[in-house]
Amino acid sequence: MLKSCACGYTMKLILRTVIHAHKVSIANVPVYSCENCSRNEVFPGVKEDLGRLIGRFGSKPEPDRIRFDEVHELAGVLRHLLERKLPLQASEVARRTEERTNELLDLLLVADSLGDEKWKAELKCRLAQLSAQYIA
Numbered sequence: 001m002l003k004s005c006a007c008g009y010t011m012k013l014i015l016r017t018v019i020h021a022h023k024v025s026i027a028n029v030p031v032y033s034c035e036n037c038s039r040n041e042v043f044p045g046v047k048e049d050l051g052r053l054i055g056r057f058g059s060k061p062e063p064d065r066i067r068f069d070e071v072h073e074l075a076g077v078l079r080h081l082l083e084r085k086l087p088l089q090a091s092e093v094a095r096r097t098e099e100r101t102n103e104l105l106d107l108l109l110v111a112d113s114l115g116d117e118k119w120k121a122e123l124k125c126r127l128a129q130l131s132a133q134y135i136a
């Protein structure tokens with residue numbers, strides 16, 4: 001998962017903490033980072049969801065700490081790979097994404113058999129987060 005930077009160097013995909021309005025710390029946000037010029041870019045596949053999350057806090061938020069890997073499935077996939085010391089390569093990301101998608105689909109079956117509409121809606125939202133990376 002590499003991207004070229006405006007300075008000509010290669011940007012690496014990493015997870016970093018983003019601070020919003022000096023108050024809210026959001027850990028494990030997927031970001032492309034350049035070691036040469038220190039430029040950072042939020043990974044396109046999570047940009048919209050991160051924006052929505054920050055939007056909920058407004059411009060004068062109460063201090064808070066959030067783990068983005070717990071609210072966003074794609075960040076969860078990357079965190080899973082890093083915890084196992086696996087490289088953040090497209091092939092590894094695709095493999096874990098498929099595995100996680102299957103886990104969520106299994107849960108969706110359970111939620112469906114229980115008739116739990118709220119849980120079903122949450123699972124569908126999480127499944128959409130995993131497919132969003134391909135749109136980016």
Ligand SMILES: [Zn+2]
Binds near residue numbers: 035
């Ligand atoms: Zn650069």
